[in-house]
Amino acid sequence: MRRTAAFVSLALLLIALTLPAQAHGFLIRAVPPDGAVLDRSPARAQYWFSESLEPAFSRISVRGPGGVVIAEAEADLDTPSILAVRLPPDLPDGTYLVDLRLAFASDGHVIAESRSFSVGAASGAGGTGTENLTDPTETVWRAAMLVGLMLSFGAAVVYNGVLLPAWGSASHKAGGLPPRVMHRLSVLMWTGLGITLAAQILALLQQTSAFFGADFGVVLSDRLWEVVRTSTRFGQVWNLRMIVLAAVGGLFILAAANRADQPGWVRAAWSASVPGLALGLAASSMISHAPGSRAEPWTALFLDWAHVTAAGFWAGGLVALAWVMPVALAPLTGEPRRMALLAALRRYSPYAVGALAMVTASGVFSAALWVRPAELTTTPYGLALLVKVAMVGALLFVGALHHAALNPQRWARFSGITGHLGGFNRTLPTEAALAVLVLVGAGWLTATPVPVPPDALTTAPPLAQLAEVEGYTVGITASPGGPGFNTFDLSVERGGESVEAAVMMQFSRPNLDQRAARVALDRLDAGAYETANLDLSAPGLWWLSADITPADGAPPFRAAFALDVRAENAVPLTIPLTPLQAAALVVATLGVGYAASRPARAAYRRLGLTPQAAFVLGLAVVAQTSQDYSATVASAPDVMNPILPTQDSVTRGAALLTETCGWLSELPGWSDLQTRLPRTRDDELYAFTRDGFRGLPPCEGLDDPQRWDVVNALRWVLNTP
Amino acid sequence: MVIFLAHGALGVFDELIAITVAVAFFGMMVYAYIRSRALEDADLPPDGDATPSTDPQDPDSPDRFKLD
Incomplete structure (x- = not known):
């Protein structure tokens, strides 16, 4: 009994140590930058x-110099990786603290962070800090969950x-x-399922407690767990796992009842x-943390699954064999006992080698998500990883040796080595000892902090431009000014005075003739307007048209800007694979391909395809898909508009529109054109001016720049009430 | 895009892919169950077929060994 308890304890410990490294998501861009001292009050904190x-369950709140909360907000479903809050106008000088409560969707980890910025001059206590709100209970249920599943x-x-x-x-x-033997296996299966079920219950309680910041008593009495179970990604995955447990457990109960x-x-x-x-x-x-990977999250998720599945076979399989063998072989002695053992090991060995290879390849890939090659020798995480990799290499060598020695034809070649080392009775414990070292290495890795990526919290100056139009000075600032989510601040002044106005804004991408929707800017204060969106979707040249209607009755006017959106200004939400990851991915893919080769070959034979036909079919599918994607996403215009739609261009075009083209709002095609304008590209408008459109006559005698002025004027006139 | 689960962390189709994978695995469970029931014991040797080999170096030695 004591030996059994010791064995089970050791088995649970070993499997627990195979837990993959966990890490939290991290802040990669802050506007205003952390600790920044700003000349003027910012419109937003993001x-x-x-x-x-x-x-x-994710919140941002900003506290003013007196400690009073002046603004707070939750994350937006459309931009779930961003926390942004609009700030009151004209913040008084002082230091502002930003409290961030972050619940990451991928692994449910909850973190509290504090950031700060100052307006005017720094005063009072700023500060940056991170408080990990995860509690040890999470470690317990995560370990128990994997242990239970791997055992079963x-x-x-x-x-x-x-x-x-x-x-x-x-x-x-x-x-x-x-x-x-069946009894022993059943005990192991039910032990695993029982541990998993207990871990499930603990997981829901702990995660609810973390999300709500409430203790277990409140979680149970107010049924808060039901909210998490039905409204979060964690809850949905929890439901899925419960269904799996119920299905598997139900099958075994039915089998036992009708045995x-x-x-x-x-x-x-x-x-x-x-x-x-x-x-x-x-x-x-x-x-786990895999779906939160910035590099190929689906691949990371798949390989994380491959990692735990292969580790489950390897570690869980070893535990099962060790648990079953003594009882299974008990009635046998001598040669029959050895033959029975060999019959089982011959089956297990090739799978174990394959599983170890998969664990290694997927482990390298996953580790490379969190550590860069240069950090392998300079950070504790990198060193722990190197040690673990070295031990896995030794383990693979011994395992491969055993695998080869199990083949009688190769026995003679390897029997010399195993004989020199003392035979299988010595080398098998050596393999087990190496496995223990690998698992200890995995535990060390788990406990070692992941280095913060070098691109985290890099800052680049925002895009900013000024335009002088009809005596007005219009300024635009895009923060951070790269592809992705940006905040746009627009200022309007005349003679040094702020101008009250209504502002509509639209982005277009001239080289692809694409344009975003026209949006109305929010008024922050007289002369200060702001919006935030994902319109800048790629680096390159973008045009911004701001249509401004002053409140004092002055004529509306257009300010246009050509913005060079640079990739380096982007907040890098995704990153490419490193060569190490790519190599690991190739190895893991080969492993999966090998594992799936038998059913794939069977399906191939069933389809009755020749190799040539399969190749051509695959090529055609890839080519067509690629072509469709390119045509849908980035089709170039027939002719490109080279004229920025400034007020001057619009004025020139408007004059030509009526005087030369004779296009009047009374003509029959005018309202049709107005209706379809939002989905009409510039090159189509260009063609309409050349060929006419539904009762609107062709514009004769225009050179190219004039025709583009007319196109710009059309968008202005048709959009202006 | 219909959101089936709470929300996605992997992209617009992650909910759909996750549900498809789950359905596929449940389908595999059903298939494995039915196939195993159909096989019954046909693929297992009857009594006496799996006998211990006398020569472990024999490349043709059986991979099976009947315990009892």
Whole structure:
């Protein structure tokens, strides 16, 4: 009994140490920059994060110099990786503290951060800090969850892939193996399911407690857990895992209840549990850090699942074998005992080598998400990773040696080495010892902080321009001024005085003839207007047309800006794969391809395709998809508008429109053109001026610049009431 | 885009992909169950077929070993 308890404890510890490294999302851009001293009051405070946030549980609040909260907001569903809040106008000089409460959607981790900025001059206590709101209970349930799933999964795959093929006999109707073996496997399966269920309950309580900042008593009495279960990504994944547990557990209960009448149900339950438990492990990956990866999140998620699944087979399978072997082999002695052991190990060994290779490749990929090559030797995380990789290499070598030695034809070649080392009785414990070292290394890695990426919190000056139009001075500032989410501040002055006005704004991309929707800017104060959106979707040249209607009855006018949107100003929400990750991805893909090769070959044979036909078909699908994508996303115009739609261009074009073209609002095509204007590109308008449009005559005698002036004027006139 | 789950962290289609994967795995469970039931014990040797080999170096030695 004591030995059993010690074995189970050691097994749980070992599997727990295979937990993948966890890390939080992090702040990658702040506007205003942290600790900045600003000349004038900012319109907004906005913060970009490396991962999506749970909108309902993520908040930003800004406290003024007196400590009073002056503004607060939650995350927006449309931009879930950004927390932004509009600030009151004309903030008095002083230092402002920004409190950020962040609940990351990928792994449910909750963090509190403080940032600061000052207006006028720095005064009072600023400060930056991060408080990790996750509690040790989370570590407990995450460890228990993986331990439980890996135990059950290991037992199921070892039963189906190792023990049944090696020892199965039709004389054992219920499961194909002797009752003493089936009993041991069942104990392991139910232990795993029980641990997983307990971890599930603890997970929901802890996560609800973290989201609401409430203790377990309040979580239960107010049924707050029900809110998290139904309204968060964590809750939905939790539901999925409960369905999996219910399905797998239900199958085993049914099989046990009908064991006498329907002994075949036992084997069927064990078969069906493999994909079910694999899905349960996938659900764990869905709330790990992998979906929050800035590089290829779907690939990261898939490889994280491959990692835990392969580790489940390897570690869970080892536990299952070690748990079953003593009882299974107890009646045997001498040569029969050795043969029975070999029959099982011959089945397990190739799978274990494959699983280890997959664990290694996917582990390298995942680790490379959080550590850069230069940091391998300069950070504690990198050093821990190197040590772990070295141990895995040694483990792979010994495992491969055993795998090769199990083949009788190669026995002679390797028996010299194993004999020199003392035979399998010595080298097998060596492999086990190396496995323990690897798992300890994994635990060390888990506990080591992940280095902050070098691109985090880099700052670049925002895009800013001024335009003089009809005696007005119009200024535009785009922060941060790169592709993605930006805040746009527009100022209007005349003779040094702020001008009250209504402002409409529209972005267009001349080289692709694409334009965003016209939006009305919010008034912050007299002469200060602002909006924030995702209109700047790519680097390159963008035109901004601001149509300004002064409130004093003065004629409306147009200010136009040509903005060079630079990639370096972007907040890097996504990053490309590194060569190391790419190499690891190739190895992992080959592994998955090998594992899937048998069913793939069967499907291929069933389709009856020749290799040439399959190649041509694949090529055609790729080419067509690529072509469709390019045509949909970035089709170039037939002719490109080279004239920035300034007030001068619009004025010239408006004169030509009536005097030369004779296009009047009374003509029949005018209202049609007005209706379809939002979905009409500049090159189409150009063609209309050349060829005419539904009763609007062609504009004769215009040169190209004049025709483009007319196009610019059309957009202005048709958009101006 | 209809949001099936709470919200996505991976892109516009992540909800759909997640549900598709889950359905596929449940389908695999059903398939594995039915296939296993259909096989019954046909793929397992009857009593006496799996006997211990006398020569472990024999490349043709059986991979199976009947425990009892």
